[in-house]
Each structure stands twice: as structure tokens, then as C-alpha cells.
Amino acid sequence: MPDKVRIALDAMGGDEGASVAVPGADLSLQRHPDIEFLLFGDEAKIAPLLTGPLKAVSRLVHTDVAVQMDEKPSQALRHGRWKSSMWLAIDAVKRGDADVAVSAGNTGALMAMAKFSRPAIAALWPTLRGESIILDVGASIGADAEHLVDLAVMGSAMARVLFNVDRPKVGLLNIGVEEVKGLEPVREAGRILREAKLPGLDYIGFIEGTSIGEGVADVVVSEGFAGNIAIKAAEGTARQFASYLRDAMRLTLRARLGYVLARAAFAMLREKMDPRKANGGVFLGLNGIVIKSHGGTDAEGFAAAVDVGYDMVRHSLLGKIKQTLDHYVRNEPQIPAVGEVAT
Amino acid sequence: MPDKVRIALDAMGGDEGASVAVPGADLSLQRHPDIEFLLFGDEAKIAPLLTGPLKAVSRLVHTDVAVQMDEKPSQALRHGRWKSSMWLAIDAVKRGDADVAVSAGNTGALMAMAKFSRPAIAALWPTLRGESIILDVGASIGADAEHLVDLAVMGSAMARVLFNVDRPKVGLLNIGVEEVKGLEPVREAGRILREAKLPGLDYIGFIEGTSIGEGVADVVVSEGFAGNIAIKAAEGTARQFASYLRDAMRLTLRARLGYVLARAAFAMLREKMDPRKANGGVFLGLNGIVIKSHGGTDAEGFAAAVDVGYDMVRHSLLGKIKQTLDHYVRNEPQIPAVGEVAT
Numbered sequence: 001m002p003d004k005v006r007i008a009l010d011a012m013g014g015d016e017g018a019s020v021a022v023p024g025a026d027l028s029l030q031r032h033p034d035i036e037f038l039l040f041g042d043e044a045k046i047a048p049l050l051t052g053p054l055k056a057v058s059r060l061v062h063t064d065v066a067v068q069m070d071e072k073p074s075q076a077l078r079h080g081r082w083k084s085s086m087w088l089a090i091d092a093v094k095r096g097d098a099d100v101a102v103s104a105g106n107t108g109a110l111m112a113m114a115k116f117s118r119p120a121i122a123a124l125w126p127t128l129r130g131e132s133i134i135l136d137v138g139a140s141i142g143a144d145a146e147h148l149v150d151l152a153v154m155g156s157a158m159a160r161v162l163f164n165v166d167r168p169k170v171g172l173l174n175i176g177v178e179e180v181k182g183l184e185p186v187r188e189a190g191r192i193l194r195e196a197k198l199p200g201l202d203y204i205g206f207i208e209g210t211s212i213g214e215g216v217a218d219v220v221v222s223e224g225f226a227g228n229i230a231i232k233a234a235e236g237t238a239r240q241f242a243s244y245l246r247d248a249m250r251l252t253l254r255a256r257l258g259y260v261l262a263r264a265a266f267a268m269l270r271e272k273m274d275p276r277k278a279n280g281g282v283f284l285g286l287n288g289i290v291i292k293s294h295g296g297t298d299a300e301g302f303a304a305a306v307d308v309g310y311d312m313v314r315h316s317l318l319g320k321i322k323q324t325l326d327h328y329v330r331n332e333p334q335i336p337a338v339g340e341v342a343t
Numbered sequence: 344m345p346d347k348v349r350i351a352l353d354a355m356g357g358d359e360g361a362s363v364a365v366p367g368a369d370l371s372l373q374r375h376p377d378i379e380f381l382l383f384g385d386e387a388k389i390a391p392l393l394t395g396p397l398k399a400v401s402r403l404v405h406t407d408v409a410v411q412m413d414e415k416p417s418q419a420l421r422h423g424r425w426k427s428s429m430w431l432a433i434d435a436v437k438r439g440d441a442d443v444a445v446s447a448g449n450t451g452a453l454m455a456m457a458k459f460s461r462p463a464i465a466a467l468w469p470t471l472r473g474e475s476i477i478l479d480v481g482a483s484i485g486a487d488a489e490h491l492v493d494l495a496v497m498g499s500a501m502a503r504v505l506f507n508v509d510r511p512k513v514g515l516l517n518i519g520v521e522e523v524k525g526l527e528p529v530r531e532a533g534r535i536l537r538e539a540k541l542p543g544l545d546y547i548g549f550i551e552g553t554s555i556g557e558g559v560a561d562v563v564v565s566e567g568f569a570g571n572i573a574i575k576a577a578e579g580t581a582r583q584f585a586s587y588l589r590d591a592m593r594l595t596l597r598a599r600l601g602y603v604l605a606r607a608a609f610a611m612l613r614e615k616m617d618p619r620k621a622n623g624g625v626f627l628g629l630n631g632i633v634i635k636s637h638g639g640t641d642a643e644g645f646a647a648a649v650d651v652g653y654d655m656v657r658h659s660l661l662g663k664i665k666q667t668l669d670h671y672v673r674n675e676p677q678i679p680a681v682g683e684v685a686t
Contacts (some may be wrong), residue, residue, distance in 0.1 A: 128586060173572060211579065229552045229565075233573040240470070249605060258600075258605025260601070262600075
């Protein structure tokens with residue numbers, strides 16, 4: 001295990017930039033004194049905020065190029081490649097100078113810059129039992145069976161780290177009607193997962209969209225198009241419900257009085273559906289991890305993203321993924337080799 | 344316009360069978376005296392319920408075979424083909440003896456039996472502005488560009504009937520990240536819809552999962568896999584939110600008191616998220632329509648499904664779809680013919 005966890009920060013990302021990222025890093029350092037930070041961004045804005053213990057464990061690399069929140073990925077690549085704080089933070093991970101990168105920057109630009117092998121974006125989905133991991137929510141489209149199995153392995157390694165379970169339950173997202181042919185790669189991936197009996201994950205079969213929120217699986221595996229649409233449809237529905245609730249409560253004096261009395265309960269409800277928690281995600285690949293914090297987050301939200309990155313490094317997430325994939329490829333001669341499956 | 348609207352009923356479908364279907368038909372007849380019913384099912388159960396004006400406009404065809412709610416589609420086909428009340432009701436539409444069929448039966452079996460050409464299942468999605476139509480939510484998987492354009496035409500014809508708008512806004516469900524290649528058929532369908540400028544629909548471009556609930560489009564078009572996952576993820580989230588709300592309200596005495604005071608508001612909220620409204624759907628094809636009522640519905644819910652079927656016939660839904668598709672194929676020589684697009 002490495003002595004220190006080396007975290008690269010895109011200190012200019014997000015709506016607030018350095019004024020959220022630097023205090024966020026400070027909060028996380030108080031919880032994890034064994035972090036070293038590598039900060040990329042505008043020295044004039046960052047240096048004044050870097051004080052005390054944080055300054056002692058940080059190295060600041062100046063760049064005056066920052067990806068804007070409203071830039072299209074193509075624009076961001078054009079003017080931010082090689083030199084923006086986002087690019088440099090990701091590149092530090094690829095070069096091995098950092099173990100993980102954290103950014104609150106523009107998602108599309110991050111996706112374009114973090115070109116990992118076998119990429120996936122994993123997100124946390126709040127459920128009735130706690131949280132589940134869903135992946136891929138948009139890094140790639142139209143996965144074959146091999147990629148779906150990789151996603152199952154990556155997601156369950158992540159679940160072991162985040163949820164502290166030995167064999168996370170893994171479900172493949174599918175539609176529930178027998179006669180309609182489910183997507184062929186999903187069925188093929190189901191067959192492989194059932195037969196391969198991989199260590200470190202418990203394959204529970206297909207699950208439908210309605211079951212995600214029930215928390216029946218710790219890890220929900222989908223190709224990126226359907227996964228993205230699932231999580232965004234759920235997000236939109238949660239917002240819609242909150243809006244109905246607000247309207248309903250404003251309707252009559254009695255309802256308003258009721259709302260005042262039940263205010264603590266409503267506050268708890270808002271907390272449960274907090275987009276700061278759900279929004280964001282983990283950009284995962286076999287050669288790197290970037291934690292995406294929500295663009296509109298505050299220092300506490302950014303610190304939570306740094307904490308997730310820290311946990312993943314401390315628990316050797318990438319090492320575990322590679323180990324399981326090696327096991328799957330080498331030790332199960334009775335199933336087709338990975339390459340043959342992907343037809 | 345036909346004198347009468349001829350509606351075939353699977354009188355044995357649903358959890359309650361004839362005891363819901365027959366009173367439901369009666370309710371709808373009171374609103375639409377120009378309906379004629381063709382009922383299929385167990386005469387011993389149906390005949391005693393058929394009284395008064397309903398009896399005068401109904402023809403009852405006896406069969407003692409009924410598809411069970413828990414049967415798999417393959418089982419249902421095996422023992423219900425040619426003779427079950429569900430099969431006979433659908434077949435009456437195909438033979439031209441009825442204009443539309445209504446069933447509260449098992450969805451998978453309906454899908455297997457209603458083998459229309461270019462099939463789609465359309466559902467109503469409650470939004471902040473009212474309701475939108477989403478299709479396809481599971482009749483087919485992996486639509487090509489041609490099928491997506493057909494879905495846009497079918498959905499907008501349905502929106503004209505149900506929402507009484509001249510040019511419904513139509514959006515294609517897609518993921519919002521520019522750099523990732525969206526699904527090729529979705530982009531191709533977008534190009535066709537933009538250039539074809541079809542009468543009777545207003546193409547507004549791609550929409551993301553989060554926007555469905557905002558009601559930005561009257562019609563949301565998707566291939567069946569992602570569409571099914573979207574609507575089920577939203578349904579699950581609505582249930583989850585309702586469950587959080589119940590728990591939060593039970594938490595303290597103050598919250599409970601608040602809940603009592605705001606009860607009318609909560610009742611309204613439940614009404615908005617009523618699964619009787621959202622669950623169910625329209626099985627649409629170029630050669631027939633079947634209205635699927637929720638299996639657990641009551642007579643009022645079943646009557647609402649009959650009303651939808653009535654409206655579609657009275658407004659010549661299928662005729663309008665065929666007309667628009669003809670227009671699209673014949674009058675727009677500057678765009679590729681339908682057959683060439685589907686590559």
C-alpha cells in the first residue's frame with residue numbers, strides 16, 4: 001500500500017472554481033491526513049487560499065487556461081488540450097504522478113479528455129435500502145457482452161470499496177417481457193456472468209427499471225445509452241415530484257400550516273433526494289479514475305468527491321478490477337475467451 | 344365517419360375480469376352512446392352483468408379460455424391462440440369486425456398476440472404541464488431510423504387525438520453529450536424529421552431523460568429498449584419518493600399532525616402520481632390498435648381505457664397515421680425514400 005494517496009485537483013472546475021475546490025480539499029485532508037495534493041489552476045486565485053496543513057501537503061502547478069462550464073466538449077478540447085487545469089489533472093493520473101483526479105468541471109469536457117481504455121461512468125443511485133452503483137451512464141454506447149462483463153467487474157470492485165460488502169449483488173438492466181428478444185449482448189453477458197461465477201460478485205440476473213430504486217442490486221449494469229436515459233429519467237421524476245409537493249403544499253392555508261409543522265420531515269426528504277449526492281459520478285477505466293463532483297457543489301460536496309477518490313485508492317480499486325478480470329480471462333477455460341464473446 | 348364505434352372487449356382480462364370490464368363498458372357507453380360492443384369471454388359470468396342499454400348494443404361471444412395474469416407469453420400463446428378471449432378480441436380488430444380492442448389482461452401475452460406491422464407500445468407520461476406520449480416502451484428493440492420516424496408519426500397522430508393540438512411537439516430521446524456518438528439511427532431520424540417538415544408534427548430535436556417530466560415535448564420517441572427502461576425507472580422513482588414521503592411523515596408527532604392538516608394536498612399529490620393513469624398503454628400498429636388497461640384497475644379505470652379507444656376511432660387515428668406516412672414517402676422526393684434510409 002502506498003504511503004500517501006496522491007490526488008490531482010482541477011482547482012478551476014465547477015461554478016465556483018478555487019473558492020470551493022481548495023476549502024473542499026482542506027476538509028477532506030482533515031479526515032485523511034495521508035493525502036498529498038497536486039493542484040492545477042490559476043496561482044493568483046489558489047495560492048491565497050492555500051494555508052496551514054493543506055499548504056504543507058500541496059504542490060501547485062500554475063496554468064491560466066480553464067475549461068468553462070458552458071463549453072462544448074469539442075471547444076474544450078480545442079483550447080484546453082495540453083494546458084487546461086482539467087487536462088493537466090487527468091494527465092497527472094495517466095502519467096502516474098497522481099493516483100486519482102477530482103474535478104467539478106464540465107462533464108462533456110471531462111468525458112472527452114479522460115480517454116481511458118474500456119471507459120465507463122459510474123453514478124450513485126439513491127435507493128430505498130441505501131445506494132446502488134449504476135454504470136455505464138454515458139461514456140460509451142452499445143456495449144457488447146464483453147464490455148458488459150467488464151462493467152460488472154468494475155462496478156462490483158467499486159461497490160466493495162464504497163459499501164464494504166464482500167460480494168456485491170450485480171444485476172443486468174433489461175426489459176422484462178419474455179417474448180420480446182432482449183438485447184442480445186445483455187443476454188450473452190448474463191450467460192457469461194452466470195457461468196463464470198466470478199469471485200467478488202454475486203450475479204442476480206436481469207433487473208427492470210422499476211427495481212433499481214428498490215435497491216435489489218448493489219450494482220446495476222447497462223450499456224451507456226440506456227443507463228444515461230434511466231438515471232436522467234429518474235432524476236427528472238424526482239424533481240417533478242418535488243415540484244408537485246411544493247405546489248400541493250401551497251394550495252390551502254391548512255396545507256401550508258401542515259407544511260410548517262412537518263418541516264423537519266420535509267427537510268429530511270430533501271436531503272434524501274439531494275442532487276449533490278446523485279449528480280456527479282466516477283469516470284472509470286482500466287488506466288485511471290477521475291471523480292466528477294457536481295458543478296454547482298459547495299466545499300462539503302467537493303470534499304465528499306475527494307473522499308470517494310481517496311477510498312478508491314486506499315482500497316486499490318484498479319488493482320482489484322485488473323485482478324478479477326485476469327481471473328475471469330485465465331481461470332475459466334470452460335467459458336469462451338473474452339475476445340470470442342464479443343461478436 | 345362510421346355510424347358506430349365498434350369496440351371489442353377481452354371481458355376476462357385483468358385481476359377482476361368481467362366484474363370490472365362489463366361495468367366499465369357501461370360507464371363508457373353512458374358517455375358515448377354511439378358505441379357497439381363485441382364481448383369475448385365466459386357467458387355464465389358476463390351475461391348476468393349485461394343489462395339495460397349496454398345489453399342492447401352488445402354482442403357476446405362465448406369462450407371458456409382466458410389468459411391468466413401470471414402466464415408467460417409463450418404459455419399464453421400455446422393455450423390461448425385462436426380461442427382465448429384476448430386472442431378473439433384482437434382478432435376481431437384484425438378481421439375488421441371491430442375498430443379497436445380493449446383488454447386489462449397480461450401485457451406480455453397481449454404483446455405476443457397483437458402482432459401488428461410496425462408495432463409500438465405508447466404510454467402516457469404525467470408531466471409538469473400535463474401529459475406526454477412516449478413510444479415505443481417495449482414492443483420492439485433497436486429501431487432503425489425509419490422505424491423511429493414511423494413512431495414519430497404514430498405518436499403525433501395519437502397526440503392530435505388525445506391532446507387536441509394541431510402540431511404536437513415531437514422530441515427524440517437521446518443522451519446529451521456532444522462528443523459521444525449518439526445512436527446513429529437516432530441522429531439519422533433527427534435529420535429526416537428536420538428535413539421532411541411533416542405536416543401535423545413539430546419536430547423539436549433531441550431531448551434528454553431529465554426533460555421528459557418537464558413536458559417539453561408532447562411526444563417522446565425512443566426505440567423500445569431505452570423507452571421501456573426510461574418509463575420504468577421513472578415509475579420506480581415515483582414509488583420511491585412516495586415511500587420516503589410516507590416514512591418522513593410518520594417520523595414525529597409534529598410531522599404526523601402536519602400530515603393530517605395537509606391531507607387534502609397529499610390526496611391531490613397521490614392523484615397526480617396515480618399508477619392507474621400511467622400504467623397501461625396503447626398497442627399501436629399500422630393494422631390495428633389495442634388499448635391496454637392496467638390489470639388491477641377498477642370499472643372507472645377500465646372505462647377510461649374504453650374512452651381512449653373510442654376517441655382514437657372517432658378521430659380516425661389509423662387513417663391519419665397512414666395519410667402522414669404516405670405524404671412522407673411520396674411528397675418529399677428530396678429526402679431518401681424510406682427503404683433507403685433503413686441501412
